[in-house]
Amino acid sequence: MAVIVQKYGGTSVGDIERIKNVAKRVIETKNQGNQVVVVVSAMSGETNRLIGMANQVSQTPSGREMDLLLSTGEQVTISLLGLAIQEMGAQSCSFLGSQIKMLTDRVHTKARIRSIDATVIQKSLDIGQVVIIAGFQGVTDEGQITTLGRGGSDTSAVAIAAAIKADLCEIYTDVDGVYTADPHVCDNARKLSQISHEEMLELASLGSKVLQIRSVELAANHNVNLVVRSSFNSNEGTLLSEEEPDMEKIVVSGVALDLSEAKVAIREVPDEPGICMQVFGAIAKANINVDMIIQNTGADGKADLSFTVPMTDLPKSKEIIEALKKKFDFTKTETDTDIAKVSIVGVGMRSHAGVAAKAFSILAENNINIDMISTSEIKISIIVAKSDGKKAMQLLHDGFELYDET
Amino acid sequence: MAVIVQKYGGTSVGDIERIKNVAKRVIETKNQGNQVVVVVSAMSGETNRLIGMANQVSQTPSGREMDLLLSTGEQVTISLLGLAIQEMGAQSCSFLGSQIKMLTDRVHTKARIRSIDATVIQKSLDIGQVVIIAGFQGVTDEGQITTLGRGGSDTSAVAIAAAIKADLCEIYTDVDGVYTADPHVCDNARKLSQISHEEMLELASLGSKVLQIRSVELAANHNVNLVVRSSFNSNEGTLLSEEEPDMEKIVVSGVALDLSEAKVAIREVPDEPGICMQVFGAIAKANINVDMIIQNTGADGKADLSFTVPMTDLPKSKEIIEALKKKFDFTKTETDTDIAKVSIVGVGMRSHAGVAAKAFSILAENNINIDMISTSEIKISIIVAKSDGKKAMQLLHDGFELYDET
Numbered sequence: 001m002a003v004i005v006q007k008y009g010g011t012s013v014g015d016i017e018r019i020k021n022v023a024k025r026v027i028e029t030k031n032q033g034n035q036v037v038v039v040v041s042a043m044s045g046e047t048n049r050l051i052g053m054a055n056q057v058s059q060t061p062s063g064r065e066m067d068l069l070l071s072t073g074e075q076v077t078i079s080l081l082g083l084a085i086q087e088m089g090a091q092s093c094s095f096l097g098s099q100i101k102m103l104t105d106r107v108h109t110k111a112r113i114r115s116i117d118a119t120v121i122q123k124s125l126d127i128g129q130v131v132i133i134a135g136f137q138g139v140t141d142e143g144q145i146t147t148l149g150r151g152g153s154d155t156s157a158v159a160i161a162a163a164i165k166a167d168l169c170e171i172y173t174d175v176d177g178v179y180t181a182d183p184h185v186c187d188n189a190r191k192l193s194q195i196s197h198e199e200m201l202e203l204a205s206l207g208s209k210v211l212q213i214r215s216v217e218l219a220a221n222h223n224v225n226l227v228v229r230s231s232f233n234s235n236e237g238t239l240l241s242e243e244e245p246d247m248e249k250i251v252v253s254g255v256a257l258d259l260s261e262a263k264v265a266i267r268e269v270p271d272e273p274g275i276c277m278q279v280f281g282a283i284a285k286a287n288i289n290v291d292m293i294i295q296n297t298g299a300d301g302k303a304d305l306s307f308t309v310p311m312t313d314l315p316k317s318k319e320i321i322e323a324l325k326k327k328f329d330f331t332k333t334e335t336d337t338d339i340a341k342v343s344i345v346g347v348g349m350r351s352h353a354g355v356a357a358k359a360f361s362i363l364a365e366n367n368i369n370i371d372m373i374s375t376s377e378i379k380i381s382i383i384v385a386k387s388d389g390k391k392a393m394q395l396l397h398d399g400f401e402l403y404d405e406t
Numbered sequence: 407m408a409v410i411v412q413k414y415g416g417t418s419v420g421d422i423e424r425i426k427n428v429a430k431r432v433i434e435t436k437n438q439g440n441q442v443v444v445v446v447s448a449m450s451g452e453t454n455r456l457i458g459m460a461n462q463v464s465q466t467p468s469g470r471e472m473d474l475l476l477s478t479g480e481q482v483t484i485s486l487l488g489l490a491i492q493e494m495g496a497q498s499c500s501f502l503g504s505q506i507k508m509l510t511d512r513v514h515t516k517a518r519i520r521s522i523d524a525t526v527i528q529k530s531l532d533i534g535q536v537v538i539i540a541g542f543q544g545v546t547d548e549g550q551i552t553t554l555g556r557g558g559s560d561t562s563a564v565a566i567a568a569a570i571k572a573d574l575c576e577i578y579t580d581v582d583g584v585y586t587a588d589p590h591v592c593d594n595a596r597k598l599s600q601i602s603h604e605e606m607l608e609l610a611s612l613g614s615k616v617l618q619i620r621s622v623e624l625a626a627n628h629n630v631n632l633v634v635r636s637s638f639n640s641n642e643g644t645l646l647s648e649e650e651p652d653m654e655k656i657v658v659s660g661v662a663l664d665l666s667e668a669k670v671a672i673r674e675v676p677d678e679p680g681i682c683m684q685v686f687g688a689i690a691k692a693n694i695n696v697d698m699i700i701q702n703t704g705a706d707g708k709a710d711l712s713f714t715v716p717m718t719d720l721p722k723s724k725e726i727i728e729a730l731k732k733k734f735d736f737t738k739t740e741t742d743t744d745i746a747k748v749s750i751v752g753v754g755m756r757s758h759a760g761v762a763a764k765a766f767s768i769l770a771e772n773n774i775n776i777d778m779i780s781t782s783e784i785k786i787s788i789i790v791a792k793s794d795g796k797k798a799m800q801l802l803h804d805g806f807e808l809y810d811e812t
Contacts (some may be wrong), residue, residue: 015410023463050482053486054486054489056422057422057425057490057493058489058492058493060493062489064499065485065488066480066485068485068500069485069486069489071481075474075477075481076456079460079472079474079475079478080459080460080475080476082468082471083464083472083475084464086468087463087464087466093470094470094474096474096551098504099549192751329657338541369757
């Protein structure tokens with residue numbers, strides 16, 4: 001008998017019929033001899049409806065009251081799913097975050113989980129009930145309701161799977177799994193049957209919307225086996241797990257395209273210690289996430305410093321740089337929003353030399369100019385002109401033979 | 407400085423504009439130098455929306471899951487009202503039933519309150535916050551969410567007022583207060599400035615929808631001063647309080663009309679001990695509330711037994727009586743749905759003789775036939791033909807000079 005955590009997102013429980021379908025799927029899993037814990041999101045549209053009402057009464061809503069408000073979304077879903085499962089003849093028990101002591105810190109609207117009391121869940125499973133838990137929500141040690149921020153229900157599901165030592169955590173969503181590239185962009189993208197936590201982390205940070213990075217990190221830290229699959233069909237999904245030896249033979253697992261970044265460049269930075277620290281210190285203080293950083297020092301001792309930030313943070317970044325310009329006598333600063341970031345991800349890169357060289361040559365052969373390069377152990381990111389983005393992604397996808405061969 | 411509990415029902419918080427109006431009124435009350443606790447219901451329509459969804463997934467919804475579902479309604483209101491009050495510059499803190507330890511028994515969907523932890527509320531009041539509390543909901547000692555059933559938010563408000571020893575508990579609704587008769591039926595009905603708990607209990611049990619009987623009982627038991635008033639204007643409402651000496655001079659406070667009952671009559675009941683017990687025992691076992699009971703024994707030692715039940719319980723009552731008919735050899739049973747109950751209520755009746763006689767003569771002079779009579783210390787109820795109901799009520803209202811003299 002396996003212990004399985006299933007998480008259903010907003011579209012999977014988007015209306016009454018879909019909630020009934022989820023109930024059927026849950027009961028099927030239970031009838032196959034498993035213990036099942038179900039974690040659900042708010043019905044799609046519900047969270048936006050609640051936020052809409054809040055915006056009508058307040059321009060600067062307090063986090064505490066927002067969390068009280070938003071947490072009702074999941075509370076409605078667990079109640080309805082519980083009723084649906086019971087109506088189909090199975091036993092179930094629905095729990096709020098507070099009722100399984102999903103303790104979090106006190107940072108409202110983006111709280112982080114500290115601990116979960118597995119005994120309540122275990123007791124309920126032991127008497128044959130399907131356990132239904134409201135995702136996205138927790139409670140402080142003072143009894144205040146908190147929410148976990150974007151992708152919070154995924155995080156709830158993985159944390160619960162870790163707490164009860166589940167054999168499997170299935171994330172049901174509206175896509176079939178993780179692909180070698182965004183299937184909306186690459187026609188011949190292939191669904192991966194397996195991917196390592198590490199690769200998924202890189203893909204998530206590259207803007208793949210399949211899983212939030214927090215839940216992947218949590219799964220990696222607690223060795224939770226995650227499966228991403230669709231709630232609308234029975235296709236096998238993609239298994240995220242610890243890296244297995246036979247995964248090594250796959251050099252590159254996927255490519256990703258990100259059009260949401262902008263570049264900031266500072267030319268002829270005086271070669272003085274501490275300038276980098278001051279630049280990125282000021283940027284970090286403004287809560288802006290810097291992605292790629294490139295520094296190149298010329299023969300004259302002066303350096304070119306370039307970095308990328310989310311497009312939405314560009315105005316703020318510009319302001320900060322302008323302020324520093326006077327202080328450090330930067331002669332020239334530039335910004336560029338006309339860029340695309342193409343990335344290649346794969347744990348096999350570690351042991352296979354020449355992946356970067358191959359990527360560069362593929363782009364060069366096709367006259368695509370490379371603006372910036374940044375590499376990690378299992379990822380290569382390349383900045384090209386925005387107009388070349390899709391083409392570069394498709395070329396790399398095919399060049400590394402990621403396409404569907406069927 | 408007074409401590410005031412204000413309760414706003416569903417129509418008073420029915421949309422965003424109305425919630426903002428409630429916020430204004432609350433802040434005004436606070437700015438007059440009071441400590442304010444606000445108890446709110448779900449936005450009007452919300453509870454029905456939730457029940458509608460539940461009915462779509464389940465024919466026999468479990469109480470536990472229903473309570474989880476329904477309690478979200480008040481949770482949304484406290485969040486939005488909290489945001490509105492804060493947006494207007496006042497400080498507030500919103501609490502769920504569970505967060506003020508509104509402990510109830512375990513009877514889901516109609517739980518009864520056991521205790522409230524006043525310290526949480528007091529602490530928040532002491533630092534200058536408006537305290538906002540979700541009505542209608544509580545929690546068991548095991549942490550399960552419960553709801554209090556119909557009129558639950560009134561009950562919450564009164565229980566909280568009792569727990570924090572509030573000077574006043576204002577029930578805001580869509581009527582101006584308690585009237586000498588239903589103003590939709592009697593054009594010249596007068597709003598009472600004051601009424602005793604006892605009289606209100608009788609009026610509530612007679613079908614006046616202004617306050618649920620539970621909240622009046624609770625107010626009477628804990629000497630809570632209740633005011634019923636409208637949230638849509640500034641008119642003074644009706645104060646319910648302990649009976650004061652000067653109230654004695656008012657003989658009759660109000661009249662009420664109830665068209666929702668039906669009569670069951672058993673003719674020539676054998677005069678044997680225990681028959682009454684068996685009849686009403688069987689009726690009670692079926693959870694049917696009997697209202698008036700009249701028994702009259704004739705010279706032949708045979709009795710006529712008549713009683714009234716809610717119209718909706720008549721079919722079940724008939725079944726029960728048919729079953730007993732064989733056992734006890736009742737020769738004749740009858741039912742009558744063509745009845746109206748007219749009642750006169752007033753604490754002054756206790757010390758003023760002749761109220762009943764006056765009522766009977768008013769009806770007799772106007773050729774209204776009396777079918778049944780039942781009296782208590784402060785109430786006289788009279789059953790007449792349904793077609794005479796409104797006329798009887800108006801005659802009694804005017805006969806006892808309850809009309810508005812302005």
